[in-house]
Amino acid sequence: GDMDFKVAGTEKGITALQMDMKITGLPVSVISDAIKKARPARLHILEKMQEAIDKPQESLSPHAPRLLSFRIDPELIGTVIGPGGRTIKGITERTNTKIDIEDGGIVTIASHDGAAAEEAQKIIEGLTRKVHEGEIFSGVVTRIIPIGAFVEILPGKEGMVHISQLSEARVERVEDVVRQGDEVTVRVREIDSRGRINLTLRGVGQNNGGMSYPEPTPTPVAPLN
Known part of the structure; x- marks a missing residue:
């Protein structure tokens, strides 16, 4: 044919028109007639759509x-990529997603699984979120x-809790207070010059994942003469 004419819209009216022509022009009457004929067809399609699903x-x-x-902050792109690309490779393998990062900090995650894409986003947001001294977190050992x-x-x-920060009392073994998975x-006690996060359990209420460990008994110290 000489033209391809598409009309899209709702019950209330037309929202878009698209036309491809192989001729130099068309009379206004042809366009008007095409729009009029498109209306009952559009309403018929909308009716069938309504029967299939009545709301989004x-x-x-x-x-x-x-x-x-x-x-993300462009300065933190290297944190997400990691040495030799190990960090971003680990995220993609863990979540089975495809991740692209532009120089301006735009991160795009593609996945056939919505939950996996959201997990990858949470990991990246966690890696790039700035942590401040004094903040309190619930975490896993x-x-x-x-x-x-x-x-x-x-x-x-991750951050590290030094053995001296596990309890107010002296601790002989880390496992006396916490175990992997707790x-x-x-x-956050301190963030050092290398960006390492030092944590403390001292002065923070604990439930240790529902497990209760007794406070270690302080080691007796002989008095000085």
Whole structure:
């Protein structure tokens, strides 16, 4: 044909027109007639759509494909990528998503699983969220070492509780107070010059994920003569 004419709209009226022509022009009467004929066809299609679904879904299915886009501080792009790309590779493997980061800090996450895309976003937001001294977090103990415990306070962001900060009393073994997998409440005690987060359990109420550990007995110290 000489033209391709599309009309879109609602019951109340036309919202968009699109036309491709192979000729130099059309009389106004042809356009007017096409618009009039399009109305009953549009209303018929809307009626069938209404029969299939009477209102939009309030939210997408968790398994519906997602394309999420958000901005991070461009100075923190390296934090998300990590040395040799290890951090971002770990996120994509953990969540089975595809992640692209532009120089301006725009992060785009693509996934066939909505929940996985949201998990990847939370991890990146956790990595790039600035932590301040004095803030209190509920976290999970991820690792135990002889001198303390590492606690994940945000997705992908850990801090360390030195053994001296596990209790007001003297602690002989880290495992006497916390164990891997415990949920603990910690306060950010210090952020050192290298950006490492030092945490404390002292002066913060604890439930240790529902497990109760007794306070270690202080080691007696002989009086000085």
